[in-house]
Amino acid sequence: MASTSDPKNLDDLLDRNVLWAQRKTRDDPTYFVRMSGLQTPKYLWIGCSDSRVTANDVLDLDPGEVFVHRNIANVAHTSDMNLLAVLEYAVEVLRVKHVIVCGHYGCGGIERALGDDRSALVDYWLQPIVMFYRKHRTVFEALPDRQARLDLMCEINIEMQVRRVAATPIVENAWVQGRSLQIHGWIYGMADGLLRDLGPTLTSLAERDAAVSIDERLLQPVEPRSGVRRHAIEAFAPLGREL
Ligand code: CO
DSSP, X not given: OOXXXXXXXXXXXXXXXXXXXXXXXXXXXXXXXXXXXXXXXXXXXXXXXXXXXXXXXXXXXXXXXXXXEEEGGGOOOTTOHHXXXXXXXXXXISOOSEXXXXXXXXXXXXXXXXXXXXXXXXXXXXHHHHHHHHHTHHHHHXXXXXXXXXXXXXXXXXXXXXXXXXXXXXXXXHHHTTOOOEEXXXXXXXXXXXXXXXXXXXXXXXXXXXXXXXXXXXXXXXXXXXXXXXXXXXXXXXXXXXX
């Protein structure tokens, strides 16, 4: 762990960097030579800023393999110049074929949206989630407890953002031109380190337009969410672990 008793002195972090660079070079002498070339990531990751969910780590990918945009609660505001610039660059220049919107269970942003405190700037950011929760409060309140409400809102938020990304002119334009581009919705489990595919995976204008609205989606039965945990169950089956 890095310790920073003097806030002006981050030498320990710089020292760690030197050791890291040495270790990388020792293990793979051409690592930085390769990294200094052009980046050609195949994926765009739109994730939460949460410090525990870093795309390269959970995907076990090297630098250069995934283009990343993160914000609180992985929200796709369609007026967010930051997100739109990243999305456009990923789709138009890097020509990624997959956009992964990935949230996580236990998201502090979602927890905030489900609470009553509206005193911070982040509450403007979270407003689409707050509005959705208020609109469907009776559905959420029918769930057994607060944890279940939080889990469901974490899942639904991801699906909402998949639809929002798919509605941007950037994605629409790529699909109109017949280019291969898939928008995925995944959720990360803090407790087991596993990613689950929530769906829907949208791959065309027709699929996007045929997908049920997020309001309809909420009203569909959610238990059991067939397929959501299949990957996780398969991963742990050889270890004899129950999820
Ligand atoms: Co979060």
